[in-house]
Amino acid sequence: MQNTIDIKLSSAGKKFGREWIFRKVNLDIAAGQKIAILGLNGSGKSTLLQALTGYLTLNEGEITYSINQEKIEEELQYNYISLASPYLELVEDFTLQEQIEHTAFYKAFLNNLTTEQIVELSGLAAHKDKYIKLFSSGMKQRLKLTLAILADAPILFLDEPTTNLDATVIDWYKSMIANYAMHKTIVVCSNSIKDEYSFCDKVITMEDFK
Numbered sequence: 001m002q003n004t005i006d007i008k009l010s011s012a013g014k015k016f017g018r019e020w021i022f023r024k025v026n027l028d029i030a031a032g033q034k035i036a037i038l039g040l041n042g043s044g045k046s047t048l049l050q051a052l053t054g055y056l057t058l059n060e061g062e063i064t065y066s067i068n069q070e071k072i073e074e075e076l077q078y079n080y081i082s083l084a085s086p087y088l089e090l091v092e093d094f095t096l097q098e099q100i101e102h103t104a105f106y107k108a109f110l111n112n113l114t115t116e117q118i119v120e121l122s123g124l125a126a127h128k129d130k131y132i133k134l135f136s137s138g139m140k141q142r143l144k145l146t147l148a149i150l151a152d153a154p155i156l157f158l159d160e161p162t163t164n165l166d167a168t169v170i171d172w173y174k175s176m177i178a179n180y181a182m183h184k185t186i187v188v189c190s191n192s193i194k195d196e197y198s199f200c201d202k203v204i205t206m207e208d209f210k
């Protein structure tokens with residue numbers, strides 16, 4: 001899928017109860033851009049990411065996806081994005097192989113990668129027949145990243161991607177981004193962990209939107 005999607009946030013705001021989580025967010029994300037959204041826990045960066053992906057609706061302003069300045073309808077935006085986040089659930093009763101096959105049913109993988117190739121790239125081949133409910137938190141995170149990075153979608157959203165990963169797996173994550181995602185638009189939410197967003201060309205902080 002070609003990477004031609006632009007994203008525009010216009011006076012975007014989200015509140016829970018009476019408290020504004022962020023407000024007056026004006027941001028243009030050009031096709032192919034790599035952006036890091038930094039902030040402490042509770043700063044609202046995950047809420048902003050959920051709004052960008054359509055998981056949450058705004059209280060004010062709007063988020064627009066467009067191709068060549070033609071708006072993409074909200075119900076079609078999911079076709080163009082992939083996401084790895086702590087709140088994204090895997091199917092616990094699937095094996096690793098079954099989860100990959102299930103994901104492929106809804107969204108193709110890059111370069112027509114086969115299930116076997118994806119298992120190998122995940123670094124979890126020794127566990128391909130193990131149920132996901134038996135995975136460690138680090139293994140689950142590794143699988144989430146594999147599915148998101150290798151999805152044939154031009155926009156990749158990552159929320160604290162190195163959560164529960166040790167140093168060796170962080171190196172794997174950086175290699176996967178370098179080899180399979182640098183042609184994409186990437187938005188990374190991070191607690192200022194440089195390894196998560198070292199490839200980004202723009203950094204914004206949630207404190208700017210309070």
